[in-house]
Amino acid sequence: MILTDTHTHLYSQAFDDDRQEVIQEALKSNIKRFFIPAIDSETTNAMYALEKAYPENIFLMMGLHPTSVQPKTYLKELQHVENQFKTRDFYAVGEIGIDLYWDKSTLGTQQEAFHRQIELAQVYELPIVIHCREAFDEVFEVLEQHKGDDLHGIFHCFTGNYEQAMQAISYNMHLGIGGVVTFKNGKIDQFLNQIDLKHIVLETDSPYLTPKPYRGKRNQSAYLTYIAEKLAEIYSQSLEQIAEITTANSKRIFGV
Known part of the structure; x- marks a missing residue:
């Protein structure tokens, strides 16, 4: 049985004291692949170091x-992203999208950055990994302008309702299911079995969004098994079937 953590920030400072132990614990739990999203230029070197240390297990976006889309710096940051693609290969463009939880004033620049990075993904024929927080309508509005066979990817940390799930899927997006599915008030467990497992x-989105029974503590990739177990319960499937699918x-x- 092999599990895949499609979104984990293993380069985070939260793991500076025990990163090797965290990765080894995950590997022992049959989590063999870790897909690593970027944040901004300040995380690039840490990502590359992680890949160098675990070249068979780490897959970078x-x-x-x-x-990190700020009016004074976002153009320079986007240039950094584009420059990285000119020097090496990646498995996705991510994580990108719109976040209106922290700052609504940057919506315009967030939309521009989202558009440009989707176009970048289409040029390199790569999936996108979407961050969406309190911005489903705004994200869908951007996706609508790029929809087509060359648009696909993952709605990271999906927390919407059934209708939003189906709309995301209509844009060739998969739903990234994490710790929220184990929360009593997460709600996605109420309709998820209506969504085909395909x-x-x-x-995990570790170190964030830790699933039960460790909610409130630092998340880590080994806890992916609790998410998989919850899906096995929701879909009335074995853990092995959930892992395989x-x-x-x-x-x-990701084309692995």
Whole structure:
């Protein structure tokens, strides 16, 4: 049985004291692939160091996170993203999108950055990994302008309702399901079994969004098993079946 964590920030400072132990614990739990999203230029070197240390397990994305889209610096940051693509290969453009939870005043620049990075993904024929927080309508508005066979990817940390899930899927997006599915008030567990498993991938978003029974503590990739177990319960499938299907989905999306 092989599980895949399609979204984890293993380069985060939260792991500086025990990163090797965290990765080894995940590997022992049959989590063999870790897909690493970018945030901004300050995380690039840490990502590369992580890949160098675990070349068979670490798969990198490149992109500018919407909360790092600031009016004075975002053009320089986007140039950094584009420059990285000129020097090496990545498995996705991410994480990109729109976040209106922290700052609504940057919506215009977030939209511009989102458009440019989707276009970059289409040029390099790569999937996108979307960050969406309190911005489903705004994200869908951008996706509508790029829809087509060359648009595909993952709605990272999906927390919407059934209708929003189906709209995301209509744009060739898979749903990234993480710790929220284990929360009592997460709500996505109430309709998820209506979504075909072919549209689902697993993620932790560690060190954030820790699943039960460790909610409130630092998340880590080994806890992906709790998310997989919850999906096995929701779909009335075995853990092995959930692992097989979601890992196959991730391989197809990222071209692994």
